[in-house]
Amino acid sequence: MQVKRERLADIFTQLCETDSPSRHEGRVAELLKGILTRLGPAEVVEDDSAAVTGADCGNLIFRFDGSLDQEPIFFSCHMDTVEPARGVKVKRSGDLFTSAGETILGSDDKSGLAACIEMMRVLRENDRPHRPLELVITTCEEIGLVGAKALDPQLIQAREGYALDSSGFAKVITHAPALNRLTITVGGVASHAGLHPEWGINAITVAARALAQCPCGRLDEETTVNFGTIRGGVAANIVPEKVVIEGEVRSHSATRLEEVTQEIRTTFETVIAQWQDPTGSAKGCPGVEMEVYQDFPLMALDRESDLLRRVDQAATAVDLEMSYEKAGGGSDANIFTGHGLPTAIIATGMTNVHSTEEQVELDDMVNLTRLLLALATETSC
Incomplete structure (x- = not known):
């Protein structure tokens, strides 16, 4: 089976020059439906x-129905791109x-989409037997995996798959961390900073004491913490009564993720509990609320699973040597894996992504297509 390079x-x-910034993927969706429908899918689904x-x-x-007696x-891939992505x-x-x-290129993730299209074209024109295949193409990946989170996993009939969405090449991501997003609100008491500062409680200084005691940065090989934004106060002459801190905890260990999240909660609560009014004139006490939202679950794949042994077999068939790595970020693969649909991430060759230097x-796209063809047609796993 010959991949047609120029095609x-x-x-x-064509995909890259069809703009599709997040939440504006409609033109690319129509392009994909026009191309792929002509390749004879058994069913096309656009969800709500x-x-x-x-x-x-x-x-x-x-x-796409398959003629090989193999599991589907x-x-x-995702349709959306980061900005600047217009024109x-x-x-x-x-x-x-x-x-x-002065825009991004869009190889994230249109290099994956192009490879999928060429794979199906080659299979069809060679009338090559293949296993049942599904192309799952999401919206809004770049703004928090929003499309994948909104996708009903029951719509996917295959029980495992591959996300074509990573920089580099000949690389498979087998592990990605879970992430807890934190919103910490520290409450104080407002007062005039010149007339009666002792009546107030400065939420910024209270929050600063807690942040100084919290874990931050890389804690170990599996776990990181970051506090990314802090906002509060209304004017320099008003003691600030509220501060909101946005942060995150990531870990490849579910246990460690919860331990560190709880440590941050305990640190803030302890600082609040130990607060003392230096003058005895404050009109209240400080308080804290911490909301925790799991942005995406852990992805951890068994190196001996059929999912990954199938990659080994396909790579051997097309004379590629793959590396297997852990990632520090999340992707749609985390969401699918969290739904019980194990998903490995395969790099597409894109580099300098999320920048105007993308290339x-x-x-690399040809070899990615060859790998996909082997995954579709090899029969051992």
Whole structure:
């Protein structure tokens, strides 16, 4: 089966030059439906997630029946791109693709989408037997995996799959951390800073004492903490009565994630409990509330699973040597895995993503397509 390089280059360019910033993926969705419907899917599903995500289209699922007596698998990509992403023009220098202007390129994740399209085209024109396949294409990944979170997992018939969404090449992500988002609200008492400062309680200084005692940064090989924003107060002459801190805890250990989250909660509560009024004139006491929201669950795949042994087998078939790594960030794969649909992440060749220096090589997209073809057609796993 021969991957057609220039056809792959053309569809990649067309995808990139069809703007699709998060929540505005509708034009790319229509393009994908037009292309993939002509390749004979058994079913095309667009879900009703737009009501939740605010996007101008839903998530897409394309199901292709297979003639091999093998378990179905899915390939997942996302349609949306980060800003600046309007008016994208692709520049090709030899086999290197970059943005021709002041926008991102869009190889995140249109390199994955292009490879999926070329895979199905090659399978069809060669009439090659393959296992049942699903293409699961989400919206709003770049703004918090919002599309995948809104997707009903019962719509996916395959029980495991591969997300084509990582920088680098010949790389498989097998582990990604869970993440707790924290919103910590420290309450004080407002008063005039010049006339009666002793009547007030400065929420900023109380919060600062707690933050100084909290864990932060890389705590161990598995766990990180960051406090990213702090906002509060209304004017320099008013003792601030409220501070809101946004932070996160990430860990590859579910136990450690909860331990560190609780440590932060306890630290704030202890600082509040130990607060003393220096003059005895304060009109109240400080308080704290901490909200914890799990943004995405842990992804941890068994290296001996069929999911990963299938990658080994496919890579051998196309003469690629894959590396297996842990990631520090989350992706749609975390959401699918959390739903009981184990999902490995396969790198697509994209580099310098989320910047105007983004680029990808045609050779990497060709080899990605060859790997997908092998995953679709190999029969041992």
